[in-house]
Amino acid sequence: MGELLTVNMGPQHPSTHGVLYLELKMDGEIVVDCKPHLGYLHRSIEKIAENRTYTQFIPFTDRLDYLASMNNNLGYCLAVEKLLNIAVPDRAQYLRVIIAELNRAVSHLVAIGTFAQDLGAYATPLFYAFRDREKIVDLFDSICGGRLTYNYMRIGGVSADIPARTEQIIKDFIAYERKQLIEYNELLTYNVIFLARSKNIGILSKEVARSYSVTGPMLRASGIKWDIRKEEPYSMYDKFDFDVPVGANGDSWDRFKVRLDEISQSLRIVEQAIGGIPEGNPVSKVNRVFRGTGEAYVRTENPRGELGFYLVAEGGFNPTRCKIRSPSFSNLGALSELVKGLNISDAVCVLGSMDIVMGEIDR
């Protein structure tokens, strides 16, 4: 082995997805060691929670995983509701599931687009993914007024009822997106170069995945069927019929394919939910400011894995402690294990297939 070359990949690099900084030790083009450095996006969100009332903290959860704001909102609201035993109207439960699943679908679209971009399919898949995402972003805009940090869920409900035409828009989107998914399969999934680049690259075994507490599509790609929506159903998930796609090898291609399959499962859930929304008022009836005591931990299935909120309350207007268990952070732990001995191109491919969001790694 010759002299090792240290390459500082990031924090400004086209494919480190934000401000991740990888310290790579390389022997020629082979990665010998990889050390991720974090902290470039730290905003001390957990500390902020201690100085805000429960309701005021909801917008901050948007900034965790900024591609799946709705899911973060949902996780936090569920935690507060568990802490304070707040009941949620049925209509709000349905709306939450619909919105969260739509957000999951478009979040996976971004993941697929950026992954293809990392493999060198320059910009085109990304544009296609964003074209589809735009429809949902527009929809969310009409529902809650935000286009990235939505802030729609409230403790004990949602902020407002959906506009009149929403159901039709969602139905149109489901039909449209199903056609698009076929096209993505043709363009990417079974493309010879795409297969050569991502098959058998960065294989994450079941044991390693467990030991790093990897969750979400990354865990399922390794062949472990674990989905909080099935294991510990929250909201209304036990009422809907859907499959949990799992991969066979745990390589980059499997992680990609699991996400692609999850999009169609999400569409399935939305389709069932949209048909059965009960009438009523989904708007929260809880006061804006309240006190509580006790502690609560709620985990939800975010697009990137298990998002957990641990709240401790000691009677004040704000929580004494808020610990966030973010999926990307745990998933990133497995990176150094995966990229050792790989080509630098494959290291980028593995990183892209993990689909990390720096916003929730540095909280």
Place this chain on the structure above:
Amino acid sequence: MSVIFLKGLAVLGFIAVSAMFSIWLERKISAWIQNRMGPMMTGFHGTLQPVADTIKLLLKEDIVPKGVDFLSWWLAPFFVTVPVVMAFLVIPFSSKWIALDLNVGVLYVCSVTSICVLGIFMAGWGSNNKYSLLGGMRSAAQIISYEVPLLLSVLLVVMQSGTMSMQGIVAAQEHGWFILKPHLTLAFLIYFISATAEVNRVPFDIPEAESELVAGYHTEYSGMKFAMFFVAEYTNMFIISAIATTLFLGGWQGPFLPGLVWFLLKSYGLVAFLMWMRWTLPRVRMDQMMSFAWKVLTPMALLNLLISGWFMVK
């Protein structure tokens, strides 16, 4: 002497216009593939966009990073651009429009275009940047490996036509383009794949793989030096298409329209095809690409050469 000088000037003018047109074409094709409009503001459908870009690049500050190997860093853009200009000398645009019909035209164009790799390696080495170095090394390995199948397939054309003069090869295709003969169809495919790798286009754009190496060997270049790499890349793309047209697609020959029009149509058709590939395909990996060159393309080209040579001699 002065005639050659004027021809040289004409070539330079053509390169400038062709590079600008190619850049505009690329932006429009990529926009068309990606559901966008592309440049629309400057001129009719953005036709003046390349001009605006050129002015911007001319006015930009020429940044010299710390610790560069000044001579190789400074000379690299010239080593990339000058061979491209030289290659234009022997390209037959029509029966009369050729700057210099050398009797070793094919050999000349192949040898001159391989000088580019020196410039790319100098840029990678001189930039004092690890990404540039990796890009430069990748490029050297890639271009040298793909030179072999490329030359082997070009050799078959020379054997078929019995001449190395570009006009001679065009004349030999008077009664049927070479691409229509089965062994030369294979040679064309091998040539075009290798040539794509030679000019670092997707799926072989490994030296400047954006997602891995930022911008590869030209990461540190800005302003007009960057523009020279850019012009060289687009002109190279035109040159490989022009050579493919001359060697396999009957050159400037074609019914009704004048030779020049036919030549440009065929060449830009191939250029557009290269662009289409770029915006559709992912990138292959370095080792996959090298093994493709040595284990698939080169044996195929050799075998093709051997079998068709045996038939020709018989």
